[in-house]
Amino acid sequence: MSAQEDTGFSTRQVHVGASVAPASPRATPIYLTAGFTFSDLDESAAHFATGSGFGYTRTGNPTVQAVEERLASLEGGDQAILVSSGQAAVTVALLGLLDAGDHIVVSEHIYEGTRGLLLDNFSRLGVEVTFVDTDDLAAWRAAITPRTKALFAETLSNARNDVLDVAAVAAIGSERGVPLVVDSTFTTPYLLRPIEHGAAIVVHSASKFLAGQGAVLGGVIVDDGRFDAAASGHLFPHLVQIDRLGGASYAEKHGRRARGQYLRESVAPRFGPSPSPLNAFLIGQGVETLSLRVERQSANALAVARWLESRPEVERVDYVGLPSHPHHELGRRYLTRGSGSVFTVTLRGGLEAARHLVQSVRLVTHMTHLGDVRSLVLHPQSTSHSARTVAERERAGVFPGTIRLSIGIEDVDDIIADLAQALEGLASLALDDELADALDEREVVVL
Template sequence: MTESTGFTTRQVHIADETVSAEPRALPIYLTAGFRFTDVEHSADHFGTGAGFGYSRTGNPTVDAVERRLASLEGGDQAILVASGQAAVVCALLSLLSSGDHLVAATQIYEGTRGAIIHNLERLGIETTFVDATSIDEWRAAIRPNTKAFFAESLSNARNDVLDVAAVSGIGDERGIPLIVDSTFTTPYLLRPIEHGAAVVVHSASKFLAGQGSVLGGVIVDDGRFDAAKSGHLYPHLTTADRLGGPSYAEKYGRRARGQYIRESVVPRLGPTPSPLNAFFIGQGIETLSLRVERQSANALAVAEWLAARPEVVGVDYVGLPSHPHHALAERYLPRGSGSVFTFTLAGGKAAASHIAESVEIITHMTHLGDVRSLILHPASTSHAGRTEAEREEAGVFPGTLRVSIGIEDVDDLLRDLGRAFDSLPASTPQREVVVL
């Protein structure tokens, strides 16, 4: 291209090729598409999926973060998407079709529950909700058309621990995969695939990114799809394509489910992650273990402090020996019990509102997994769409507050809470203290 080329042409094309370099940090490929060297190159990409052609179907920045997450989670492959909600929905739609049946835990995020009740149901997918902690309920809920189990590793808000091995074992008897939302535990604290789960999802906006600035989600497949055992449940994985070509199972073997998510579900539904967001998630992952370790230690100290306050009638933190699932947590979460939990005040909503509005270091907002400590009133926010009975079943009462503990100096967090508690009106109810 010469200087005689037109101004507008030059402003678009001049210097659009950078000098080759080897950056130490993950580079951001912020581009919609990629050059092909020739027609054969483009045909090979569209035929095999190799390389990169368009960022909706693959991007080097996104790919690097996916490979890192697959390794940390102990899975075969990871697919990064635009949000945690997209990860859940895409994982479910990779297995479920109209007329199918899903068994899901009652103790799940309200956004997921809403998607199941209001969206999947409208598509002809029926769901039975069960108590995540009842192995008998999981088994009894199975039908001939059941195609998936879904649960969270650590529930919001009661901190119920999922017995991953037991629940996945029940599904495995029928070839039914368990999908686990492991956002609260992260791969540093728990890797569900190692205990039998088939698919793991995360809201990468939370602990994986860590800084609270970007949205993202991830689906991790175990790469253990068994067509002989489960193929009859998933004809979309075992039948030839519309042109008579090989099925996903024939092309990819045990990787068929993950490849179907990557090639047929995510790019067609379109929850494409921004390469910039992928970069920030990748940066966050580099300090994941350090943050989660600190957050878990801080959370335990805060939970112990809250449990000793007379204004608090209950602390649902599985790291406390008083929690009914503490022994199960010691088995599944030896590195720490996470940093998201609830506590309930005897003074009801008035007392909870006072605490949420009086803390200064702890931020009042809807999010979790941040380096900053956060607080929220679930009954009027995250669980507002449930009936009072459903909220109580989930451990959410008018006086319940949810906290996500960050990496701050724990003494500062305790002082912040102490100031808020000490400023409660003198008439605020307290639990009865039994003197022996």
């Protein structure tokens, strides 16, 4: 008889079975628990003093840690911090660098949620933003001021598919000790590892390609572990000065890992975007097939982009994998394994042509997401870029007839057939003269 069997019903329903037999599971276990028990007072004191072990899932969890280690290794970084969403990853990364009144230089072609974070939320903290064109290296250099604490860009721009010259922009920041933060969601560590080219911090929306299945949200921050207190300490006093209790600074305690440890210990747990261990598990499961999916998606996307470029209904295809893209050669330098699966297509016929295609596809799913195993479509002008002016949208490559595609892992012939039947229906619409002329002059390819 166990010691608990002589206790009351309510006590037993809580405590019996709480101790599980030791085992060695092949899959990552899901530690779905808010907190962890301590063996004695000394163990709990050591945890709060040094962070050793696990005490509370907001500050650390074995399932989350396993996924963090995997992502840090794949990204070529020192450490990864998993958080609850891609937006949380961007926020935590930047909050670890910026003080009130600071300045950040940002590519003009970024996700609208990040743009809103900078213009609407960080502006309330006195943070100033200077936007520059992704490929204008002179503009990046000219925009840096003594108050600049970070450069921020995406590896592939949404929606024009411009490629960030990571090494060049990182070098410009390094001249002044300013780190480059890169959102690499579109490229994943399988296609591009920005840290190898000089980026200091990489963020991802893990909800996209890393998870792959479109079921869970998550984000990750990967730090390079190369913080140089001598070169950058004057920009980041919170990393090199003694703490408020008079203790050693982060730089003294952690050396070149100081920035990553600050994000892990001081920013992420205090602002609280903690990932669910279940979500972490599903992201980790997705990462196990990342290379297979992204390789297939990139190959499918290139085939679809080539086919679309030949269609009379299409005005332009902005996919860096095509020789027609202005950044094609830069893409070949950085994206040796493929050009990714997300790109935009601008249709002749404007808004009504885009509306028809979005509402006519059967296999391709109309939704706000990307990086899924399923092919997806969205109309940027009326959704992701709706808060921008016409001029801002056009600079981003978004026009009334522009649609964004995220190509999945389906059989490519089926994806093309679905787009073909949607495009063929445009002939029956009363659209603009340019589309009508194009349909008259060129033979429509039917698969």
